[in-house]
Amino acid sequence: MADLFLPAEGAFAPFLETLSPSGNGRLVLSEPPARGIATVMARAGQGAALATRMKALYGIDVEDAARFVTAGDVALVGTGPGAWLMLREGAAPDWAAQPAGELDGLASVFDQSSGYAVLRLGGAGAATLLSRGAFIDMHPRAFPVGAAAVTVMSHIGAILWQREAAVYEVAIFRSYAASFWHWIAATAAANGLTPMRSA
Amino acid sequence: MRVKCPYCGDRDVHEFVYRGDAAPVRPAADAGEAAFADYVYLRDNPAGPIAEHWYHAQGCRNWLVVERDTRSHAIAAVRLAREAAR
Numbered sequence: 001m002a003d004l005f006l007p008a009e010g011a012f013a014p015f016l017e018t019l020s021p022s023g024n025g026r027l028v029l030s031e032p033p034a035r036g037i038a039t040v041m042a043r044a045g046q047g048a049a050l051a052t053r054m055k056a057l058y059g060i061d062v063e064d065a066a067r068f069v070t071a072g073d074v075a076l077v078g079t080g081p082g083a084w085l086m087l088r089e090g091a092a093p094d095w096a097a098q099p100a101g102e103l104d105g106l107a108s109v110f111d112q113s114s115g116y117a118v119l120r121l122g123g124a125g126a127a128t129l130l131s132r133g134a135f136i137d138m139h140p141r142a143f144p145v146g147a148a149a150v151t152v153m154s155h156i157g158a159i160l161w162q163r164e165a166a167v168y169e170v171a172i173f174r175s176y177a178a179s180f181w182h183w184i185a186a187t188a189a190a191n192g193l194t195p196m197r198s199a
Numbered sequence: 200m201r202v203k204c205p206y207c208g209d210r211d212v213h214e215f216v217y218r219g220d221a222a223p224v225r226p227a228a229d230a231g232e233a234a235f236a237d238y239v240y241l242r243d244n245p246a247g248p249i250a251e252h253w254y255h256a257q258g259c260r261n262w263l264v265v266e267r268d269t270r271s272h273a274i275a276a277v278r279l280a281r282e283a284a285r
Protein backbone atom coordinates (compact mmCIF):
# COMPACT_ATOMS: atom_id res chain seq x y z
CA MET A 1 0.00 0.00 0.00
CA ALA A 2 1.31 3.41 -0.89
CA ASP A 3 2.11 5.75 1.98
CA LEU A 4 -0.55 8.33 2.55
CA PHE A 5 1.05 11.76 2.21
CA LEU A 6 -0.89 14.97 2.63
CA PRO A 7 0.95 17.94 1.14
CA ALA A 8 0.94 21.15 3.19
CA GLU A 9 -1.84 23.37 1.89
CA GLY A 10 -1.72 27.07 2.59
CA ALA A 11 -4.79 28.50 4.29
CA PHE A 12 -4.96 31.34 1.75
CA ALA A 13 -4.43 29.14 -1.32
CA PRO A 14 -8.11 28.93 -2.36
CA PHE A 15 -8.44 32.72 -2.11
CA LEU A 16 -5.20 33.52 -3.92
CA GLU A 17 -6.36 31.33 -6.80
CA THR A 18 -9.17 33.80 -7.44
CA LEU A 19 -6.68 36.61 -8.16
CA SER A 20 -5.07 37.41 -11.49
CA PRO A 21 -1.30 36.92 -11.78
CA SER A 22 -1.08 40.21 -13.68
CA GLY A 23 -1.94 43.74 -12.66
CA ASN A 24 -0.44 47.07 -11.71
CA GLY A 25 1.68 45.60 -8.91
CA ARG A 26 0.49 48.00 -6.22
CA LEU A 27 -0.79 45.11 -4.07
CA VAL A 28 0.72 41.69 -4.64
CA LEU A 29 -0.44 38.87 -2.36
CA SER A 30 1.12 35.47 -1.86
CA GLU A 31 1.81 32.83 0.71
CA PRO A 32 5.44 32.46 1.76
CA PRO A 33 7.05 29.07 1.03
CA ALA A 34 6.17 26.40 3.60
CA ARG A 35 7.90 27.05 6.89
CA GLY A 36 7.85 25.86 10.46
CA ILE A 37 6.49 28.22 13.11
CA ALA A 38 7.02 27.95 16.85
CA THR A 39 6.78 30.16 19.90
CA VAL A 40 10.00 30.61 21.87
CA MET A 41 9.65 31.97 25.41
CA ALA A 42 12.74 32.61 27.53
CA ARG A 43 12.81 31.05 30.97
CA ALA A 44 13.11 33.52 33.84
CA GLY A 45 16.55 35.08 33.94
CA GLN A 46 17.81 33.11 30.91
CA GLY A 47 17.43 35.80 28.24
CA ALA A 48 21.15 36.47 27.77
CA ALA A 49 22.07 32.77 27.80
CA LEU A 50 19.30 32.08 25.28
CA ALA A 51 20.58 34.78 22.93
CA THR A 52 24.10 33.35 23.14
CA ARG A 53 22.84 29.81 22.47
CA MET A 54 20.71 30.87 19.50
CA LYS A 55 23.59 32.86 18.03
CA ALA A 56 25.81 29.78 18.28
CA LEU A 57 23.16 27.41 16.89
CA TYR A 58 21.50 29.48 14.18
CA GLY A 59 23.86 32.42 13.65
CA ILE A 60 21.04 34.83 14.49
CA ASP A 61 21.34 38.07 16.46
CA VAL A 62 18.46 37.81 18.95
CA GLU A 63 16.80 41.10 19.80
CA ASP A 64 14.45 41.31 22.78
CA ALA A 65 12.27 43.84 20.99
CA ALA A 66 9.38 44.07 18.54
CA ARG A 67 11.69 43.33 15.61
CA PHE A 68 11.99 40.87 12.73
CA VAL A 69 15.49 39.45 12.35
CA THR A 70 16.65 36.70 10.05
CA ALA A 71 19.75 34.61 9.43
CA GLY A 72 19.85 31.87 6.82
CA ASP A 73 16.68 29.78 7.06
CA VAL A 74 15.76 31.00 10.57
CA ALA A 75 13.87 34.16 11.48
CA LEU A 76 12.61 35.59 14.76
CA VAL A 77 9.67 37.93 15.26
CA GLY A 78 9.56 39.61 18.68
CA THR A 79 6.08 39.20 20.19
CA GLY A 80 6.66 40.34 23.79
CA PRO A 81 9.41 40.65 26.40
CA GLY A 82 11.43 37.42 26.17
CA ALA A 83 9.05 35.97 23.58
CA TRP A 84 9.41 35.34 19.86
CA LEU A 85 7.80 33.62 16.94
CA MET A 86 10.50 31.47 15.35
CA LEU A 87 10.21 30.76 11.63
CA ARG A 88 12.17 28.09 9.78
CA GLU A 89 12.07 27.82 6.02
CA GLY A 90 11.29 24.40 4.55
CA ALA A 91 11.01 22.76 7.97
CA ALA A 92 9.65 19.22 8.36
CA PRO A 93 6.31 18.85 10.20
CA ASP A 94 8.06 17.62 13.37
CA TRP A 95 10.79 20.27 13.20
CA ALA A 96 10.02 22.02 16.52
CA ALA A 97 11.30 19.10 18.58
CA GLN A 98 14.81 20.05 17.50
CA PRO A 99 14.92 23.66 18.80
CA ALA A 100 12.92 22.52 21.85
CA GLY A 101 15.77 20.15 22.67
CA GLU A 102 18.55 22.54 21.67
CA LEU A 103 17.12 25.33 23.85
CA ASP A 104 16.06 23.09 26.74
CA GLY A 105 16.43 24.89 30.07
CA LEU A 106 16.73 28.31 28.42
CA ALA A 107 13.39 28.61 26.65
CA SER A 108 10.06 26.87 26.13
CA VAL A 109 9.44 26.05 22.47
CA PHE A 110 6.02 25.08 21.14
CA ASP A 111 5.13 24.22 17.57
CA GLN A 112 2.56 26.53 15.97
CA SER A 113 3.14 25.54 12.33
CA SER A 114 -0.43 24.47 11.73
CA GLY A 115 -1.88 27.19 13.95
CA TYR A 116 -0.95 30.24 11.92
CA ALA A 117 -1.64 31.28 8.36
CA VAL A 118 0.84 33.76 6.90
CA LEU A 119 0.04 36.15 4.08
CA ARG A 120 2.71 38.13 2.26
CA LEU A 121 1.76 41.58 0.98
CA GLY A 122 3.99 43.44 -1.43
CA GLY A 123 3.76 46.56 -3.53
CA ALA A 124 3.45 50.26 -2.93
CA GLY A 125 -0.12 49.87 -1.65
CA ALA A 126 0.65 47.22 0.98
CA ALA A 127 1.40 49.69 3.79
CA THR A 128 -1.74 51.67 2.91
CA LEU A 129 -3.86 48.54 3.18
CA LEU A 130 -2.33 47.48 6.50
CA SER A 131 -2.75 50.96 7.92
CA ARG A 132 -6.51 50.63 7.35
CA GLY A 133 -6.56 47.64 9.67
CA ALA A 134 -3.85 48.08 12.30
CA PHE A 135 -4.14 51.04 14.67
CA ILE A 136 -0.44 51.75 14.31
CA ASP A 137 1.61 54.05 12.13
CA MET A 138 2.64 52.03 9.06
CA HIS A 139 4.72 54.82 7.50
CA PRO A 140 8.22 53.48 6.76
CA ARG A 141 9.68 56.04 9.17
CA ALA A 142 7.63 54.59 12.04
CA PHE A 143 7.48 50.96 10.85
CA PRO A 144 10.67 50.38 8.86
CA VAL A 145 12.13 47.17 7.43
CA GLY A 146 12.68 44.86 10.40
CA ALA A 147 9.83 46.32 12.45
CA ALA A 148 7.27 43.91 13.93
CA ALA A 149 4.03 44.33 15.84
CA VAL A 150 1.49 42.18 17.64
CA THR A 151 -1.85 43.90 17.24
CA VAL A 152 -5.40 43.40 16.04
CA MET A 153 -6.78 43.94 12.54
CA SER A 154 -10.49 43.78 11.90
CA HIS A 155 -10.92 42.23 15.36
CA ILE A 156 -8.48 39.46 14.37
CA GLY A 157 -5.27 39.07 16.36
CA ALA A 158 -2.36 39.64 13.98
CA ILE A 159 1.42 39.53 14.08
CA LEU A 160 2.93 41.60 11.29
CA TRP A 161 6.41 42.53 10.19
CA GLN A 162 8.17 44.22 7.29
CA ARG A 163 10.73 41.72 6.02
CA GLU A 164 12.14 43.84 3.22
CA ALA A 165 11.26 47.17 1.63
CA ALA A 166 7.49 47.20 0.94
CA VAL A 167 7.17 43.47 1.64
CA TYR A 168 5.09 42.68 4.72
CA GLU A 169 3.96 39.42 6.25
CA VAL A 170 0.95 38.98 8.52
CA ALA A 171 0.42 35.89 10.68
CA ILE A 172 -3.10 35.23 11.91
CA PHE A 173 -4.70 32.20 13.50
CA ARG A 174 -5.35 29.87 10.61
CA SER A 175 -9.08 29.44 11.13
CA TYR A 176 -9.52 33.19 10.60
CA ALA A 177 -8.09 33.05 7.06
CA ALA A 178 -11.48 33.43 5.33
CA SER A 179 -12.52 36.34 7.58
CA PHE A 180 -9.17 38.03 7.13
CA TRP A 181 -9.37 37.56 3.37
CA HIS A 182 -12.81 39.14 3.37
CA TRP A 183 -11.36 42.18 5.12
CA ILE A 184 -8.42 42.32 2.68
CA ALA A 185 -10.72 42.22 -0.35
CA ALA A 186 -13.15 44.82 0.98
CA THR A 187 -10.43 47.18 2.21
CA ALA A 188 -8.38 46.91 -0.98
CA ALA A 189 -11.45 47.77 -3.04
CA ALA A 190 -12.31 50.72 -0.80
CA ASN A 191 -8.80 52.10 -1.30
CA GLY A 192 -8.64 51.66 -5.06
CA LEU A 193 -6.29 48.68 -4.87
CA THR A 194 -6.77 45.65 -7.12
CA PRO A 195 -4.86 42.77 -5.53
CA MET A 196 -2.97 40.40 -7.79
CA ARG A 197 -1.19 37.20 -6.89
CA SER A 198 2.49 36.71 -7.48
CA ALA A 199 2.99 34.57 -10.57
CA MET B 200 -6.79 57.51 24.04
CA ARG B 201 -3.40 55.94 23.44
CA VAL B 202 -1.22 53.97 25.85
CA LYS B 203 2.51 53.74 25.19
CA CYS B 204 3.41 50.13 25.95
CA PRO B 205 7.11 49.81 26.87
CA TYR B 206 7.46 46.89 24.45
CA CYS B 207 4.95 47.57 21.66
CA GLY B 208 4.98 51.35 21.53
CA ASP B 209 2.03 53.71 21.13
CA ARG B 210 -1.25 51.73 20.90
CA ASP B 211 -4.94 52.44 20.85
CA VAL B 212 -6.70 51.89 24.16
CA HIS B 213 -8.98 49.21 22.65
CA GLU B 214 -6.02 46.79 22.66
CA PHE B 215 -5.91 46.89 26.46
CA VAL B 216 -7.91 45.44 29.33
CA TYR B 217 -8.27 47.71 32.37
CA ARG B 218 -7.94 46.15 35.81
CA GLY B 219 -7.66 49.02 38.30
CA ASP B 220 -5.60 50.38 41.17
CA ALA B 221 -2.10 48.88 41.28
CA ALA B 222 -1.53 49.89 44.90
CA PRO B 223 -3.30 47.14 46.92
CA VAL B 224 -0.94 44.40 48.05
CA ARG B 225 -2.28 40.96 48.89
CA PRO B 226 -2.20 40.48 52.66
CA ALA B 227 -0.43 37.56 54.31
CA ALA B 228 -2.52 34.39 54.35
CA ASP B 229 -3.13 34.72 58.10
CA ALA B 230 -3.95 38.46 58.02
CA GLY B 231 -7.63 37.87 58.76
CA GLU B 232 -10.93 38.61 57.05
CA ALA B 233 -10.91 42.36 57.67
CA ALA B 234 -7.57 42.76 55.90
CA PHE B 235 -8.79 40.69 52.95
CA ALA B 236 -12.07 42.62 52.75
CA ASP B 237 -10.04 45.84 52.51
CA TYR B 238 -7.76 44.30 49.89
CA VAL B 239 -10.61 43.02 47.73
CA TYR B 240 -13.18 45.82 48.07
CA LEU B 241 -11.77 49.10 49.40
CA ARG B 242 -10.35 51.53 46.86
CA ASP B 243 -9.26 55.14 46.97
CA ASN B 244 -10.88 57.35 44.37
CA PRO B 245 -8.21 59.97 43.80
CA ALA B 246 -8.68 63.09 41.70
CA GLY B 247 -5.16 63.16 40.34
CA PRO B 248 -2.33 60.72 39.68
CA ILE B 249 -2.95 57.01 40.20
CA ALA B 250 -0.96 53.90 39.31
CA GLU B 251 -3.13 51.27 37.63
CA HIS B 252 -2.83 47.81 36.15
CA TRP B 253 -3.59 47.48 32.46
CA TYR B 254 -3.20 44.29 30.40
CA HIS B 255 -2.00 44.53 26.80
CA ALA B 256 -4.31 41.75 25.62
CA GLN B 257 -4.10 42.48 21.87
CA GLY B 258 -0.37 43.12 21.92
CA CYS B 259 2.53 41.73 23.93
CA ARG B 260 0.16 40.09 26.47
CA ASN B 261 1.93 41.67 29.41
CA TRP B 262 0.60 43.42 32.51
CA LEU B 263 1.54 47.09 32.69
CA VAL B 264 1.57 49.68 35.46
CA VAL B 265 0.18 52.91 33.99
CA GLU B 266 0.49 56.19 35.90
CA ARG B 267 -2.57 58.19 34.85
CA ASP B 268 -4.08 61.47 36.04
CA THR B 269 -7.79 60.83 36.59
CA ARG B 270 -8.64 64.50 35.91
CA SER B 271 -7.03 64.73 32.47
CA HIS B 272 -6.26 61.10 31.46
CA ALA B 273 -2.68 62.32 30.90
CA ILE B 274 -0.31 59.35 31.21
CA ALA B 275 2.96 60.14 32.98
CA ALA B 276 4.65 56.73 32.77
CA VAL B 277 4.10 53.11 31.70
CA ARG B 278 6.17 50.23 32.98
CA LEU B 279 6.00 46.45 32.67
CA ALA B 280 4.39 45.18 35.87
CA ARG B 281 7.10 42.56 36.19
CA GLU B 282 9.68 45.35 36.38
CA ALA B 283 7.55 47.63 38.56
CA ALA B 284 7.27 44.79 41.07
CA ARG B 285 11.04 44.63 41.56
Ligand SMILES: [Zn+2]
Binds near residue numbers: 205207208255260
Ligand atom coordinates in the same frame (compact mmCIF):
# COMPACT_ATOMS: atom_id res chain seq x y z
ZN1 LIG C 1 2.50 45.66 24.65
